[in-house]
Amino acid sequence: MSVFTKVSHAELQQFLKQFPVGELIGLQGIGEGVENTNYFVDTHDGRWVLTLFERLNYADLPFFLGLMDHIASRGLPGAMPARTHAGENLTTLNGKPAALVRRLVGQSVLFPTLEQCVQVGRALGDLHVATASYQGHCQNDRGPAWREQTGRGLLAHVDATTRALIEDELAAQARLDLAALPQGVIHADLFRDNVLFVEDRLTGLIDFYYACNDALLYDLAITLNDWCMEPEGVPNVARWNALTTAYCSRRGLGDAEIAAWPLVLRAAALRFWLSRLWDWTFPREGDVVHVKDPNAYRRILEHHREHAPPAL
Known part of the structure; x- marks a missing residue:
């Protein structure tokens, strides 16, 4: 906003x-x-x-x-x-x-509690179940093609180390077929600032303007990368386990999703790193404009590239 x-x-x-x-x-x-x-x-x-x-x-x-x-x-x-x-x-x-x-009641949280992570996991699972009956359809305009195009568009404007990381991750992501995983309508941006609470009670899911049809697992990855990763880019295992357990209580995951999970987490991190890096490199004019630091998602991506995620 x-x-x-x-x-x-x-x-x-x-x-x-x-x-x-x-x-x-x-x-x-x-x-x-x-x-x-x-x-x-x-x-x-x-x-x-x-x-x-x-x-x-x-x-x-x-x-x-x-x-x-x-x-x-x-x-x-x-x-x-x-x-x-x-x-x-x-x-x-x-x-x-x-x-x-x-306008819904409540406020977003910067440092979520375990109970708030449980509430978010349940809400995301409930959202995926509820949207199964929604008849509308919208392609993810920040899907694989966008990630490829945006990454390539940045190569001439970044340093050699960043350029090598983008090229290597794009090559790795070419092996991921999100369309082969269970599909549905996803929020695609369920960050902490898009969830409202009154104490530990979840009172609002907001800002659905990135919503689209895509892999449900990708939505879970986007959410975890924001809610359950520390500023240095490593998982908070307690929050991670609380959110994933709550989500799976609403929608169980299949074998194909579990196998794809490490690369899906990287795809979700890459998407937000590239979008923030683009806005940082090519800023837009506005009266009040908030440009987020791309390095937060670079650290998350680098961690996922180097370490296996906590078990689902």
Whole structure:
């Protein structure tokens, strides 16, 4: 979440007339994240998150907003998009596709407890079960082809050691066929800042705008790499075991998934290392832009390349 497109108080007042949400009280730009423009919005009818989509096409957005409706309607702690007086959950603001979503209670955590890891593992498993009945489909636009193209695009802009690491990992990833593993709709970005808690109670799963159809195991790998790795790039085994055990209590893993697990963990680390390295190398302009340090995921990738992961 960042602010690339400014929205004035007057512009937002006019925008909100489309929705049965009452009068505007206040707005505040959100600085975290890297993709879309986001504001906290308070009205007489509640608290909201306004998102202006900077990269996603208007035609692609019904998948994400429909998915959020689907999840919330099945009892998972997801945010429900607001609908206009005409029944639409997708509109435009300042020339950008825009959505207004109910703001959930709770806060993200920086240092998760074991119980919070259990809650996340269960929620991710429940999410994968619930989305099996979702009829929408969206290709992962940051899948293998994107990783190959982005990695190759960085080679001329990095030092020799980094270049060798990218080339070697891309060659290793060519052996991984994620499409051969169990598939479904995945969150694809279930980092700590996209999960809300009140103490140890999970109250919200947010930011589904990377969601797509891909290997379910890949989603677990993305989640573990954020929730269960220490800053120096090594696993916190207690958190790791808590999250994976909770996940598997909701969805068991097959033999093919267990065999592919080490390389899937590397694929998940590579994806976020490359995206952060790209944004670090080619920064975007914006009023409030948060660019994350790519080295955190480089350390995770290097660890996975050199060590077998804790058992599932």
